[in-house]
Amino acid sequence: MENKTARESVIYQIYPPSFMDSNNDGWGDLNGIATRIPYLHQLGIDTIWLGPVYDSPMIDNGYDIRDYYKIDPKYGTMEQFESLLEQLHHIDMKLIMDLVINHTSDEHPWFEQSRSAKDNPYRDYYIWRPAKSDGTEPNNWRSFQNESAWTYDEQTDEYYLHLFDRKQPDLNWEHPPLRQEIYKMIRWWLDKGIDGFRLDAINMISKHPDLPDASEDDPHPIGQKYYKNGPRIHEFLQELNRETFAHYPHILTIGEAPSLTMEQVLEYTLPDRKELNMVLAMDMMRLGKDPHDPWRSADWSVSQLKESVAKWYEHVFARGEYGVYLSTHDHPRMIPDVVGHHEHNMTAAKLIATFLHLIPGVPLVYQGEELGLPNTTYDRIExxxxxxxxxxxxxxxxxxxxxxxxxxxxxxxxxDGSRSPMLWDHQHHNFGFSPDEHVEPWIPFPEKRGLKGYSVSEQEEQRGSVLSYYRHLIAMRKQFPIMSHGSFTMLLKDHSEVFAFIREWQSQRWLILLNFADIEAEIDWTQEYRVFPTSMVKILGNYPHTAHPPHLEEEQYIEDLQYLRPYEVLIYRM
Structure with a gap:
């Protein structure tokens, strides 16, 4: 396979239940993914991040692993996984697996043994504590479900810790035999030839050894300062690297590590520290979300975007690596809650695509994002x-x-706003998600919005579609190293609607203009002396070619650019 640097990658996240069903059970599977390899290849991505397909009770759609060594029958067989991997490698595409090693399912044999008796050899694979002297729970930590992070187990009269669902008990990384079991499993998968891992909730594996009570004023959920970036996190990750990753030099390891400072990002990603290749920059994905209440929205501003991009570039870009993404299986889609609405949705989708691929960092595209899919809503809680x-x-x-x-x-x-099935073919009742068009998917298609124009089949035939725009951007990234390696200079720092910047690499210099408003934005270049006097040639825009702005390859000057239309994108070679 071609050996590319991590920075040159374009990663595509597949959420397996919702990608493609091949056997008419309404649930996406490995063979379904294999049938869509030509689509992924034409899109131009080089690395797939595959959501968890391990054996699981599916309380959390596979993030509750029952057996690390088995493929869940809902997804297929190990032979089908190996075939998928071989097909991807044949066309020089890589596959990284989603790996959850902060917790398991409560149906994992380790936990079944652990809860059976206090003197069981597997007891310390998990975190058990007795009640306090007053009979209350071991501490006041809250789970991400906003309930107690402790569940009482009658069999041994103690509580076990779970930062997520009560059926997802946390592993005890303080226990050396547990760590060795994990390393053994990771080597087993890497020996199969996979190309790395996205490590779920990886900065939560080290907890404060005293498990103290937290202040009730802590942000949601209570207690997180005692289990995020804990006291032994880097010791654990360096041992993990030493025991596993270091023996497979061409793999990619990506850490999901929320709530990091820039200094901590470098601790996780600097090559000489030998921990991870990169972490995910998660702050941009949280636009429009209340940091204190996951069920409430919040106002956001373009200045927040500017601060985030500039911060990651200034502190990390020259030394460590990071991935940037705006949608994922764990968060609602950006459209229309953050940008775009009604007639502007497709234009805004192209704006998001441009932002994602032109700012510094490795872009991660979540399935359906390349179609401009909006956030899904349902009328009934059922x-x-x-x-x-x-x-x-x-x-x-x-x-x-x-x-x-x-x-x-x-x-x-x-x-669930981002988890509705992919829209493959608009001529079928279930949009081609299952071969039999009468099969209903595991989660419904959205009811409250029209789906016309969003399917792959429609966008394949539509000139100027969001899909064709993504393909073009990804092809440009392969052709022009400036998009992955170029320096970054912010312009118009105080503009409330326009995100403007310059990328520069060797003899190339590009100007990128993005209007994040749903109204026309006016630009005053008076203070930006550093970009004068420069003639430019437009190389990409997200509006149809009209007299305003000029056609491609027409030369113009920056002072002529005084207005940007709603959600308009302009890229110029200077």
Whole structure:
């Protein structure tokens, strides 16, 4: 396979349940992914991040692993996985697996042994504590489900810790035999030839050894300062690297590590520290979300975007690597809650694509993003599948909130907003998600919005579609190293709507202009003396070619650029 640097990659996340069903059970599977390899190849991405396909009870759609060594039958067989991997490698495409080693399913044999007796050899594979002297739980930490992070187990009269669902007990990384079991499993997968891992919640594996109570004023969820970036996190990651990753030099390791300072990012990613290749820059994906309440929205500004991009570039870009993304299986899609609405959705989708591929960092595209898919909403709570969503609804209604108000918040914030099935063929009832068009998927297609124009089949035939725009951007990234390696200089820092910057690499210099507003934006270049006097040639825009702005290859000057239309993108070679 071609050996590319991590920085030159374009990564595509597949959420397996919702990508493609091949056997008419309404659930995406490995053979379904294999049938769409030509589509992925034509898109131009070089690396697939595959969501977890391990054996699982599916309480959290595979992020609750029951057996690390087995493929869940809902996805297929190990032979089908190996065939998929071989087909991808044949066309020089890499596959990294999603790996969850902060917790397992409570149906994992380790946990079944652990809970059976206090003197069982597997007891210390998990984190057990007795009640406090007053009979209350070991501490006041809250899980990401906004309930106690402790569950009482009658069999041994103790509590076990779970930062996520109670059916996802946390592993005890303080216990050396547990770590060795994990390293053994990781080597087993790497020996199969996979190209690396995206490591879920990796900065949570080291907890404060005293498990102290947290202040009730802590941000959601309470207690996180005692389990994010814990006291032994770097010791654990360096041992993990030494025991596994270091023996496979061409793999890619990506850490999901929320709540990092820039100094901590470097600790995770500097090559000489031998921990991870990169972490995910998660702050941009949280635009429009209330940091203190996951079910509430918040105002956001273009200045927040500017600060985030500049911060990551200034502190990390020259020394470590990081991935940038705006949508994922864990967060609602950007459209229309953050940018775009109605007639501007497709234009805004191209703006998001340009931003993602032109700012410094490795772009990660979440399935459907290349079609401009909006966030999905459902009229009934019965149509939502995410356990956290359902739990929040039941609790909020029980506490006296109206069902309509609770659903309104869920519409914008539920993880299911990004999990509806891919739209392959608009001529089929189920959009070609299953071979039999009468098969209903595991989660419904959205009901509250029209789907016309969003399917792959329609966009394949539509000139100027979002899909064709993504293909063009990704092809440009392969052709022009400036997009992955170029320096970054911010312009118009105080402009409230326009994000403007210069990328520069060797003899090339590009100007990128992005209007994040749904209205026309005016630009005053008076203070930007550093870009005068320069003639430019337009190389990309997201509006059809008209007299304004000039056609491609027409020379113009920056002082002539006085207005940008709603969500307009302009890229110039200077």
């Amino acid at each position: 149509d939502y599948r995410d356990q956290g969503t359902v739990h929040y609804y039941e609790e909020a209604v029980a506490n006296g909130q109206s069902a309509e108000k609770v659903l309104s918040g869920i519409h914008k914030r539920s993880r």
